[in-house]
Amino acid sequence: MKAGLSTSLVLHAALLAFGLFTLKAPSAHDVGDVQAIPIDMVSIEELTQLQQGDKKAPKAEKPAPTKTERPHTVPDAKTIGNNDVDLDDVPKPEASPRKIDTASAPKPEPAPKPEPKPVEAKPEPKPEPKPVEAKPEPAPQPPKVAEAPRPTPEPAPAPDPVAETIASAEETPAMEFPDELPKPVSRPEPPKREVAKAEEKKPQKPTQDKTASTDQDLESILDQAKALVTKEKPAGGGAKRSEQTASLGTDRPSSAQKLSASEMDALRQRLAQCWSIPAGVDDAELLKVSVRFRLDRSGELEARPEIIRGGASSGPGRTAAESAVRAVSKCAPFNLPADKYETWAEVVVNFDPSDMF
Amino acid sequence: METLPLATTGGELSIWELFWQAGWVVKLVMIGLLGASIWTWAIIIDKTIAYGRMRSALNRFEQVFWSGQSLEELYRTLADRKTTGMSAIFVAAMREWKKSFEKGARTPMGLQMRIDKAMDLALSREMERLESRLGFLASVGSAGPFIGLFGTVIGIMTSFQAIAGSKSTSLAVVAPGIAEALLATAIGLLAAIPAVLAYNKLSADAGKISARMEGFADEFSAILSRQIDEKVGQKAA
Numbered sequence: 001m002k003a004g005l006s007t008s009l010v011l012h013a014a015l016l017a018f019g020l021f022t023l024k025a026p027s028a029h030d031v032g033d034v035q036a037i038p039i040d041m042v043s044i045e046e047l048t049q050l051q052q053g054d055k056k057a058p059k060a061e062k063p064a065p066t067k068t069e070r071p072h073t074v075p076d077a078k079t080i081g082n083n084d085v086d087l088d089d090v091p092k093p094e095a096s097p098r099k100i101d102t103a104s105a106p107k108p109e110p111a112p113k114p115e116p117k118p119v120e121a122k123p124e125p126k127p128e129p130k131p132v133e134a135k136p137e138p139a140p141q142p143p144k145v146a147e148a149p150r151p152t153p154e155p156a157p158a159p160d161p162v163a164e165t166i167a168s169a170e171e172t173p174a175m176e177f178p179d180e181l182p183k184p185v186s187r188p189e190p191p192k193r194e195v196a197k198a199e200e201k202k203p204q205k206p207t208q209d210k211t212a213s214t215d216q217d218l219e220s221i222l223d224q225a226k227a228l229v230t231k232e233k234p235a236g237g238g239a240k241r242s243e244q245t246a247s248l249g250t251d252r253p254s255s256a257q258k259l260s261a262s263e264m265d266a267l268r269q270r271l272a273q274c275w276s277i278p279a280g281v282d283d284a285e286l287l288k289v290s291v292r293f294r295l296d297r298s299g300e301l302e303a304r305p306e307i308i309r310g311g312a313s314s315g316p317g318r319t320a321a322e323s324a325v326r327a328v329s330k331c332a333p334f335n336l337p338a339d340k341y342e343t344w345a346e347v348v349v350n351f352d353p354s355d356m357f
Numbered sequence: 358m359e360t361l362p363l364a365t366t367g368g369e370l371s372i373w374e375l376f377w378q379a380g381w382v383v384k385l386v387m388i389g390l391l392g393a394s395i396w397t398w399a400i401i402i403d404k405t406i407a408y409g410r411m412r413s414a415l416n417r418f419e420q421v422f423w424s425g426q427s428l429e430e431l432y433r434t435l436a437d438r439k440t441t442g443m444s445a446i447f448v449a450a451m452r453e454w455k456k457s458f459e460k461g462a463r464t465p466m467g468l469q470m471r472i473d474k475a476m477d478l479a480l481s482r483e484m485e486r487l488e489s490r491l492g493f494l495a496s497v498g499s500a501g502p503f504i505g506l507f508g509t510v511i512g513i514m515t516s517f518q519a520i521a522g523s524k525s526t527s528l529a530v531v532a533p534g535i536a537e538a539l540l541a542t543a544i545g546l547l548a549a550i551p552a553v554l555a556y557n558k559l560s561a562d563a564g565k566i567s568a569r570m571e572g573f574a575d576e577f578s579a580i581l582s583r584q585i586d587e588k589v590g591q592k593a594a
Contacts, residue, residue, distance in 0.1 A: 004403025005396075012395050023372050 263337065268349070270334070275327035277353055278319040286316045289324040289351040297341055299334040308348065324351040375537040380515050386508030386541050393497045394548035400490045401555040408562045411442050411487065415569055418443045442483055442566075443573045449479035450577055458588075465585045472581050476574045483570060488563050491556060498553030505545015512538025 281287055290309035294302040305328040311321030328349070336344045376387060421431065422443075432451040440448050453475040457468045516534020523530055 001399070001403050003406065004401070005399035007402045008395050008398035011398060012391070019372060 267334065267336065270331050271327055271349055274331040275351060276323060278316060278323050281316045281320070283316070284353050286312070287320040287351070287353050289321050290348060291324045291328055291351060292346065292348045293328050294346050295334060295344060297338060299336055301329060301332050305329065320351070327351070372540065375540050378533065379512060379537045379540070383508045383512040383538060383541050386504055387544050390501060390504055390541070390544040390548050393501065394544070397494055397497050397548060397552045397555070400494055401551065401559070404491070404559045407487070408559070408566065411566055414442050414444070415566070419573070422447070443570055445483055446476050446479045446570060446574050447577060449475045450581060454581060465589045468585055469582050473578055476578060480570055480574055484563070484567050487566060488560070491559055491563065494552045494556035494559070498549050498556055501545045501549030501552060502542070505542040508541025508545070509538045512541060
């Protein structure tokens with residue numbers, strides 16, 4: 001027995017020693033860098049509504065906004081694009097008065113700007129704003145100016161243009177704006193002399209300013225004000241202008257939401273439950289009725305459903321039509337997604353026994 | 358077992374590391390199974406050698422017995438030796454024969470019975486010696502996997518408790534505990550598989566040897582009974 005035991009011990013020791021040197025930890029299972037794949041649950045509606053894009057565009061990894069050549073004409077420019085800011089404003093041509101003014105200002109001399117603005121020009125605007133009835137800007141200023149002949153520099157620019165243009169108009173009175181001239185001329189005579197001096201020094205200002213003659217119209221003034229408020233050039237629609245290639249999709253704008261298949265099914269099922277099919281009719285064709293009805297936002301019927309197809313004035317056809325109308329009114333408050341109201345404001349339902357069940 | 362203290366090298370998850378990380382119950386199970394394995398192999402080696410020796414001894418004895426040598430002479434040479442197998446049976450039978458004739462046997466039937474009994478006794482003693490410790494192999498073969506499984510279950514239990522404590526479900530947290538627990542089952546199987554195989558083989562061998570010795574005993578009994586009859590006949594005549 002000793003021989004056996006010692007042999008066994010030696011064998012086990014050898015085996016363990018062998019294991020000690022050979023059975024190292026198995027090399028770590030090397031898993032390559034696997035990117036986690038985010039998974040979204042997509043409703044069938046989203047799946048069916050393809051993303052807007054270009055049908056012929058190559059498949060790209062990254063969906064790109066469409067590129068349109070004529071951005072201004074596209075109505076829903078707010079949805080796509082890579083502009084930082086979306087603007088509702090439709091781009092407008094530059095106000096015409098400016099050009100006229102430039103034409104009216106013939107003086108080429110680069111005027112010393114600082115001097116004219118503060119002192120001499122101001123007196124002029126005060127009197128003039130009053131005659132000009134429509135302008136909102138000049139209106140507030142007159143009081144201040146009246147109190148102190150030298151007001152803060154801020155108010156100055158607004159009235160300036162008016163005054164200057166008027167001045168310029170006076171210089172060349174007969175040329176362009178004869179109708180405006182009489183008013184300013186009439187009252188403020190004393191300031192005019194100063195103006196006359198100013199005019200000689202300030203040739204440029206008039207060129208920049210539009211207001212003098214034609215721009216009495218409120219619109220351009222409002223535009224100006226809006227531009228001041230938004231601090232943006234009033235040119236909208238730029239959002240569509242994108243340098244990226246278009247993504248694969250449909251040309252159709254996908255802004256219109258649709259009822260998903262499940263929602264339509266739900267509506268149909270509900271109507272099927274409410275519909276009691278007239279019994280005892282041999283011809284199933286007679287029972288086919290199309291009903292149109294309008295719904296308000298709460299899902300209630302707006303009016304009695306109208307039959308647009310099928311039905312008859314008498315017999316089983318009439319019964320079928322009446323049953324269809326009854327079914328609709330019985331189901332009446334339809335529970336449909338409010339955010340898609342446009343799609344179900346008007347519903348056409350085909351009542352067909354073979355379809356409904 | 359002696360090699361266990363060496364188990365300090367290896368990687369983070371080498372077998373040795375797994376052993377040292379295991380809980381004491383699992384460690385105990387693994388050590389026990391390792392001991393069982395060592396003892397199993399000791400028995401296997403011992404028995405294989407013993408059976409081989411026995412077989413050659415049987416062959417030699419049969420050769421001598423059937424060589425036409427006188428039984429008295431054979432008995433004289435074997436009587437003072439340590440005998441095994443057939444020779445032990447032969448010696449037992451001859452001793453009984455001698456004792457009976459020295460004292461003057463009365464009935465041949467009684468003598469025959471006594472000789473048979475003596476041979477049976479010798480045979481069973483021999484078989485007992487041959488088959489000793491085979492039971493341990495059977496036990497290890499059947500219970501080894503269960504013991505290993507017990508260690509595994511305990512190990513996995515504790516490892517799950519640890520996971521629950523750490524509040525992490527990462528596989529990296531679960532894996533080492535389960536691996537170390539499975540090591541217990543591996544050792545159990547490692548001990549049990551050779552034990553089962555060896556048990557089947559050794560018990561078959563023992564059965565063969567036993568049959569051979571029984572056959573010899575029957576033959577010898579027949580020879581002795583013939584002799585008794587002859588002697589009785591001589592006395593009667």
